[in-house]
Amino acid sequence: MNEIRLPDATEAPGRRGPRLWLSRLEGPQTMGRGLGFWIAAALVLLAAILYPAFNNDYTVGNAAYFLVWTFMAMGLGLVWGYCGALSFGQTAFFGLAGYAYGVITINIGSAFGATWLALVLAVALGGAFALLIGYFMFYGRIKGVFIGIVTLSVTLVLETFMAQTAGPQWRIGEARLNGFNGMSGMPPLTVPWFGGEILLYAGTTLYYVLLGMVVLVYLGLRMLLNAPFGNVLVAIRENPERTEMLGYGIRLYQMLAFGLGGALAGLSGVLYTAWGQYITPSSMGLTAAALPIVWVAVGGRRDITATLLGTLIVIAGFQSLTIYGSQYALVVMGALLVFTVLVTPNGLVFTVMSQIGRIFGKGRE
Amino acid sequence: MEFLLAIFSISYQFGDAFAFLVISCAGLAVIFGMMGIINLAHGEFIMCGAYVTAASARAGLPLPMAIACGALAAAIIGMALERTVIRHLYHRPLDSIIATWGISLIATQGVLILLGPTMQGIGTPLGSTLIGDRSYSIYRLVLFATSIGLLLGLYLLFYRTRFGVISRATIQRPDTARALGVDTRRVYALTFGLGAGLAGLAGGLYAPTMTMVPTMGSTFIVESFVTVVVGGADIFLGAAPAAAILAVIKAALTAWYGQLFGQIGLLVAVIIVIRVMPGGLSAFIKRWQK
Numbered sequence: 001m002n003e004i005r006l007p008d009a010t011e012a013p014g015r016r017g018p019r020l021w022l023s024r025l026e027g028p029q030t031m032g033r034g035l036g037f038w039i040a041a042a043l044v045l046l047a048a049i050l051y052p053a054f055n056n057d058y059t060v061g062n063a064a065y066f067l068v069w070t071f072m073a074m075g076l077g078l079v080w081g082y083c084g085a086l087s088f089g090q091t092a093f094f095g096l097a098g099y100a101y102g103v104i105t106i107n108i109g110s111a112f113g114a115t116w117l118a119l120v121l122a123v124a125l126g127g128a129f130a131l132l133i134g135y136f137m138f139y140g141r142i143k144g145v146f147i148g149i150v151t152l153s154v155t156l157v158l159e160t161f162m163a164q165t166a167g168p169q170w171r172i173g174e175a176r177l178n179g180f181n182g183m184s185g186m187p188p189l190t191v192p193w194f195g196g197e198i199l200l201y202a203g204t205t206l207y208y209v210l211l212g213m214v215v216l217v218y219l220g221l222r223m224l225l226n227a228p229f230g231n232v233l234v235a236i237r238e239n240p241e242r243t244e245m246l247g248y249g250i251r252l253y254q255m256l257a258f259g260l261g262g263a264l265a266g267l268s269g270v271l272y273t274a275w276g277q278y279i280t281p282s283s284m285g286l287t288a289a290a291l292p293i294v295w296v297a298v299g300g301r302r303d304i305t306a307t308l309l310g311t312l313i314v315i316a317g318f319q320s321l322t323i324y325g326s327q328y329a330l331v332v333m334g335a336l337l338v339f340t341v342l343v344t345p346n347g348l349v350f351t352v353m354s355q356i357g358r359i360f361g362k363g364r365e
Numbered sequence: 366m367e368f369l370l371a372i373f374s375i376s377y378q379f380g381d382a383f384a385f386l387v388i389s390c391a392g393l394a395v396i397f398g399m400m401g402i403i404n405l406a407h408g409e410f411i412m413c414g415a416y417v418t419a420a421s422a423r424a425g426l427p428l429p430m431a432i433a434c435g436a437l438a439a440a441i442i443g444m445a446l447e448r449t450v451i452r453h454l455y456h457r458p459l460d461s462i463i464a465t466w467g468i469s470l471i472a473t474q475g476v477l478i479l480l481g482p483t484m485q486g487i488g489t490p491l492g493s494t495l496i497g498d499r500s501y502s503i504y505r506l507v508l509f510a511t512s513i514g515l516l517l518g519l520y521l522l523f524y525r526t527r528f529g530v531i532s533r534a535t536i537q538r539p540d541t542a543r544a545l546g547v548d549t550r551r552v553y554a555l556t557f558g559l560g561a562g563l564a565g566l567a568g569g570l571y572a573p574t575m576t577m578v579p580t581m582g583s584t585f586i587v588e589s590f591v592t593v594v595v596g597g598a599d600i601f602l603g604a605a606p607a608a609a610i611l612a613v614i615k616a617a618l619t620a621w622y623g624q625l626f627g628q629i630g631l632l633v634a635v636i637i638v639i640r641v642m643p644g645g646l647s648a649f650i651k652r653w654q655k
Contacts, residue, residue: 086459086462136636136640140639140640142639142640144458144459145403145458145459146594146639148403148459148462149590149594149635149639150635150636150639153590153591153632153636154632154636156587156632157629157632157633160628160629160632161629286583290466290470293463293466297463327474327477327478328474328478330470330471330473330474331470331471331474331475331478333467333470334466334467334468334469334470334471334472334474335467335471337463337464337466337467337470338450338464338467338468338471341454341464341467342453342454342464345457345460
């Protein structure tokens, strides 16, 4: 992996502004390029769009639930897979933003698209908190496994703290934090529309909104990762000292990547809260913190497409396991994790995808 | 007299916290300090030790024998895991965290499925004594003495025996040790087994004081991680003083604000320590010695 040729799109003449960014949809840091890949991607998207036509509202709402988690997974993929910093604490930003959404919407209501304002504020809060933690860690020269310990500590502190906010003195404005039982009663995302508001309860409309957001975030991350920013992140992962010697302020890059990952985890948190209208401290606990790691590790952390697909597959598989025998689900999950690490360290989906890419001659390497 | 009683009460609380931190972190500290591997299945080794101890104590073994059985069982399982999983991950520390986490999920849930949500425990032995007008558990005092004995024993093992010399050599210069004829793979396996055994010992020692549930390992894991991270790679220069400092923090915060703030205080302490001295106390002390 050391001798990566980095064809930077900036070298290509005549590409400026939007066209330059569009050209970055494919590049050295993301798998899949050429017409075949985009046709396949479009087919997958089409299938996802047609999905509600063949399923009842409950199943579609459930599928929307899967989509909620993909943002946190892609954020972790960015931080861990591309930047090389294993964070156990994405759930901290998830929970913080989820609670922030609850507090804001309960206080200002849902009129005039206020829920979207709450979404933006809550995601910004998650991102800002991640930037702060990132500043603390990366400028404090914390490396390797210790990043995992610090982030795990952060999420456990938040969980422990939120779990004891049961008393009536723990309220922000109208919003009671409710301790271990968690907050509920916040409005779902609401779109102001002609002739009345559209409430995005778990169902088909929410599914389409989430699908759109997944597509936007996915394509946006692809462009970002193939831009110089993404190349520097990968360089830091491969060899931090060398990257620093080449003149990049690696701590700034790591901090920014961590902040972005935190904001994406926050987005998942907000959408989760809005999806089910509740959030509890256990969403920041040890088991909850394990889940994103499982999705990303099994899916494949080195590629954003593998992360996205792997997350959806693992969540869906996990849920069907839970239906057939909930107690065995965690055992299977643990076994899957050990198997992945031992046999396909790059992730199951990633390995399968690179095999397919090799067959069609359009792989990443 | 009143004053002396208060002093005793505070030192009892401190000693209790200190013993808990030292005993629960010893296994983790050995594995991390010697092999650089963060063992997230540490809590499950503790749980294994506790379960075996409880089972053999109720089968009629005297408690010290039962605790030894628990430690031995954990050590054997630990060596088996080292042989099958951990051995392949020495060059990938991040992956070893993930793998041990997977093992921990399997162990917790597997025990829940096989043995049910709870297991009959064993009562705390030795009863309690009345000093002044408050009663103190004698077993807790024994635990404090055990923690000191444990540190002493580990010191003797690593600095006064042949195994200790060979293992420290393997840790510091694996290539040179191998060139001198040391079977480094065996040393790693034994070290991991020792760490797992110490975790099992922790479980055995605390089995009489806790309820036996499959998730009991998680009560230990946060404290032991905090101690190891604050302490750094060296168990004697790091983990022991770290346990003392953290025990003061925890005992004080618990006495004034309750259990919860004791825990939060520990977690905040770890974040601050990592920021101020990245290598933990032991790196700090070593630099200061120079």
